[in-house]
Amino acid sequence: MSLLIIAEHDNSRLKPAFLNTITAARQLADEITVLVAGHRADSVAEAAARINGVSRILLVDAVQYEHQLAEDIAPLVLTLASGMTHILSSASTFGKNLMPRIAALLDVGMLSDVAEIKTSDTFIRPIYAGNVMATVKSHDAVKVMTIRSTAFDAATEGGGGKAAIEQGKAIAGSGLSAFLSEELTVSERPELTTADIIVSGGRGLGSNESFALIEALADKLQAAVGASRAAVDAGYMPNDYQVGQTGKIVAPQLYIAVGISGAIQHLAGMKDSKVIVAINKDPEAPIFEVADYGLVADLFKAVPELTEAL
Amino acid sequence: MFLSRLRAGGCEASNQPGECKKKMMKILVPIKRVIDYNVRVRVKSDRSGVERANVKMSMNPFCEIAVEEAIRMQEAGQAEEIIVVTIGGPKCQDILRTALAMGADRAILVETDVAVQPLAIAKLLKAVAMQEAPEIILLGKQAIDDDNNQTGQMLAALLGWPQGTFASRVEFADGKVHVMREIDGGLQTLALQLPAVITTDLRLNEPRYVKLPNIMKAKKKPLDTLRAAEMDIDITPTIEMLEVNEPAARSAGVKVADVSELVDKLRNEARVIA
Numbered sequence: 001m002s003l004l005i006i007a008e009h010d011n012s013r014l015k016p017a018f019l020n021t022i023t024a025a026r027q028l029a030d031e032i033t034v035l036v037a038g039h040r041a042d043s044v045a046e047a048a049a050r051i052n053g054v055s056r057i058l059l060v061d062a063v064q065y066e067h068q069l070a071e072d073i074a075p076l077v078l079t080l081a082s083g084m085t086h087i088l089s090s091a092s093t094f095g096k097n098l099m100p101r102i103a104a105l106l107d108v109g110m111l112s113d114v115a116e117i118k119t120s121d122t123f124i125r126p127i128y129a130g131n132v133m134a135t136v137k138s139h140d141a142v143k144v145m146t147i148r149s150t151a152f153d154a155a156t157e158g159g160g161g162k163a164a165i166e167q168g169k170a171i172a173g174s175g176l177s178a179f180l181s182e183e184l185t186v187s188e189r190p191e192l193t194t195a196d197i198i199v200s201g202g203r204g205l206g207s208n209e210s211f212a213l214i215e216a217l218a219d220k221l222q223a224a225v226g227a228s229r230a231a232v233d234a235g236y237m238p239n240d241y242q243v244g245q246t247g248k249i250v251a252p253q254l255y256i257a258v259g260i261s262g263a264i265q266h267l268a269g270m271k272d273s274k275v276i277v278a279i280n281k282d283p284e285a286p287i288f289e290v291a292d293y294g295l296v297a298d299l300f301k302a303v304p305e306l307t308e309a310l
Numbered sequence: 311m312f313l314s315r316l317r318a319g320g321c322e323a324s325n326q327p328g329e330c331k332k333k334m335m336k337i338l339v340p341i342k343r344v345i346d347y348n349v350r351v352r353v354k355s356d357r358s359g360v361e362r363a364n365v366k367m368s369m370n371p372f373c374e375i376a377v378e379e380a381i382r383m384q385e386a387g388q389a390e391e392i393i394v395v396t397i398g399g400p401k402c403q404d405i406l407r408t409a410l411a412m413g414a415d416r417a418i419l420v421e422t423d424v425a426v427q428p429l430a431i432a433k434l435l436k437a438v439a440m441q442e443a444p445e446i447i448l449l450g451k452q453a454i455d456d457d458n459n460q461t462g463q464m465l466a467a468l469l470g471w472p473q474g475t476f477a478s479r480v481e482f483a484d485g486k487v488h489v490m491r492e493i494d495g496g497l498q499t500l501a502l503q504l505p506a507v508i509t510t511d512l513r514l515n516e517p518r519y520v521k522l523p524n525i526m527k528a529k530k531k532p533l534d535t536l537r538a539a540e541m542d543i544d545i546t547p548t549i550e551m552l553e554v555n556e557p558a559a560r561s562a563g564v565k566v567a568d569v570s571e572l573v574d575k576l577r578n579e580a581r582v583i584a
C-alpha cells in the first residue's frame with residue numbers, strides 16, 4: 001500500500017486535524033508520503049517530517065500554492081498520484097473542498113468522513129447526520145477519502161520521525177480562481193475541534209450580549225465556545241463556531257449545551273463527546289436524551305451560578 | 311465568450327434587428343430529492359439500507375438555498391434563465407415542480423433507477439451543462455442523506471471550471487464572480503472566472519415559501535425528461551454499500567437537581583473537571 005496525505009496548513013503550521021489523519025493512514029499503509037504544497041512553507045514540511053510513521057515529505061513551494069486553492073492543488077496531486085493506493089486528507093473544509101476535485105480528475109469515487117477502517121478497501125462512514133453508519137467497500141483503483149478527526153487519535157507532533165524532505169515540481173497556475181481576502185476568527189480560547197471542554201450556546205441565549213455568559217463559563221473551564229446553527233444564524237456567534245451535521249464535528253471530554261434544544265443536526269456534531277451536560281428550561285428538550293447530566297433550569301440563573309461554583 | 315458578453319453588458323448582435331438581450335446569463339441548478347430533514351431515519355431490519363416506505367421526501371435544504379440564490383440573481387437582473395435539473399426516479403418530478411413554483415423557468419429530469427453516486431451524477435450533470443451552456447452552476451454543498459459533499463467539486467473538475475464551495479455570499483464584479491466561503495477558521499473570499507460552479511452554505515439566503523398561485527403556474531412550465539441510460543455515460547456505482555447499522559446508542563443519563571449537584575457529579579463521578 002502506498003499512501004499520499006495532503007497536508008492542511010497555513011504555510012507556517014500544520015492544522016491539528018492532520019495528526020488524526022496520520023493515525024488513520026498508519027492503519028492503511030507503511031509507506032506514507034505527505035504533500036506539503038504551499039508558499040514559504042519549509043517549517044510545515046519540517047514539522048511533518050518529525051511525525052512518527054511518515055516516510056517522505058514532498059514539499060512543493062510556489063506562489064500559486066500560497067492559498068492552496070483546489071483549482072491549483074488538484075492537478076498537482078494528479079502528477080503525484082501514480083502508484084498511490086490511497087489519497088487522504090482531513091474532513092475539514094479544506095479536505096472537503098479539495099478531495100472530490102482530485103477524485104474526479106482521477107475518475108474515481110470518493111469516501112467522505114471515514115470514521116473507521118475495516119480493511120484497505122472497506123470503511124465505515126456516517127450518513128444521515130450520523131444516525132446511520134454505513135459500511136462501504138470501494139472498488140476504485142485509488143481510494144480517495146477524507147478522515148473524520150474525532151474518530152482517530154492524534155499522532156504526536158515531534159514524535160521522533162526523521163522523514164526525508166524532497167522538493168517537488170510545481171505546475172503552472174490554473175488562473176481559474178484567485179484569493180481575495182480572509183476574515184479569520186481570532187480567539188484566545190482553545191480551538192473548537194481539539195478542545196477538551198466545549199461550552200456551546202443556542203437560541204435560548206436570546207442575544208449577542210447574553211453570549212458573554214457562555215464565554216465567562218468557557219474561560220473558567222479553559223474551554224472552547226461553540227454554537228448551534230440557530231445561534232449562528234441569529235448572529236450571536238461567527239459561522240465557524242457552528243457544531244453539527246453541516247458545521248464542525250467535535251468530541252471533547254466534556255460538552256456543555258446551554259439553551260440548545262438538541263435537533264438531530266446539532267446532535268450529529270457532538271454526540272460522540274465523552275460527557276454531555278445539558279442546561280435547558282424545557283424538560284422535554286431532546287438534548288436531554290443524549291445528556292449524561294441534565295439540568296432543567298433557566299440558563300440566565302444556572303450559568304452564572306455554575307461559573308461561580310467552579 | 312461569456313466574459314465578452316458580460317463585459318459588453320450582454321448586448322450581442324442578434325439575428326432579429328432591434329432585439330437586444332440585456333441579461334444573458336443562464337444558471338443551472340442541480341437539486342436532489344432526499345428524506346425530509348425532520349424525519350427520524352431508521353435502519354431496515356435486514357440492514358440493507360434505510361426505511362423509505364411512507365417516509366416524507368423533499369428537496370435537499372441546501373438545494374433550496376441554491377434555487378433561491380438563482381432566483382435572486384434573476385430578480386437582480388443578473389440572470390436570464392434558471393434551469394433546474396435532478397437525477398433520479400420519476401417521483402423526483404415533485405421537487406422540480408417545487409423549484410418551478412419558487413421561480414425557476416424550466417426543469418429537466420434525468421431519469422434512472424440506479425442509485426447514482428456523486429462521480430456519476432457529476433458526469434451526467436456535465437453532459438447537461440454542455441448542452442445548456444450555463445455561466446453558473448449552483449448546487450447545494452451537501453445532500454443531507456448521504457452527507458457526501460462531493461458533487462459540485464467533482465462537476466467543477468470534470469468541466470475544468472473553478473469552484474466556490476460553501477458559499478455564504480455571491481457577487482458579480484469585473485466579469486468574475488466573488489464568492490465568500492464559510493471555512494473552518496472563518497470566512498474566505500475568492501474571485502472565480504466564469505463559468506463557475508458554486509455550492510451553497512446555510513447562510514447564503516433564506517429560501518422563500520412557495521405561494522399557491524405559483525404552484526398552479528409551475529404546472530405549465532416546461533419539464534423535459536432525459537434517460538440516463540441513453541446518455542452513453544457509465545453510471546455503475548464503484549462504492550458498494552455492504553450494510554448499514556445504527557450507531558452505538560448513548561446510555562441514558564440523569565437529571566440533576568441543581569448546580570451544586572451538577573458540579574459534584576462532574577468532579578467526583580465523571581471526573582472531567584478539576
Ligand SMILES: Cc1cc2nc3c(=O)[nH]c(=O)nc-3n(C[C@H](O)[C@H](O)[C@H](O)COP(=O)(O)OP(=O)(O)OC[C@H]3O[C@@H](n4cnc5c(N)ncnc54)[C@H](O)[C@@H]3O)c2cc1C
Pocket residue numbers: 201202203204205227228229230231242243244245246247248258259260261262263264265266269279280281282285297298299300347371372454
Ligand atoms: C440542512 C440543515 C442543516 C443544519 N445543520 C445544523 C448544524 O450543523 N448545527 C446545528 O446546530 N443545527 C443545524 N441545523 C438546524 C437545526 O435543525 C436546529 O434548527 C437548530 O440546531 C436549533 O438551534 P437551537 O437548539 O439553538 O434553537 P432552538 O431549537 O430554538 O432551541 C432553543 C432551546 O433553548 C431553550 N431555552 C430558551 N430559553 C431558555 C432559558 N432562558 N434557559 C434555558 N433554556 C432556554 C429552549 O427550551 C429550547 O430548547 C440544520 C438544519 C438544516 C435544515
Ligand SMILES: Nc1ncnc2c1ncn2[C@@H]1O[C@H](COP(=O)(O)O)[C@@H](O)[C@H]1O
Pocket residue numbers: 339340341342343370372373376395396397398428431448449450451452453454456457458459460461462
Ligand atoms: N441526484 C442528484 N440530482 C441532481 N443534483 C444532485 C443529485 N445528487 C446531488 N446533487 C447536487 O449535488 C449537491 C451535493 O450533493 P452531495 O455531493 O451528494 O452531498 C446537492 O445539493 C445537489 O445540488
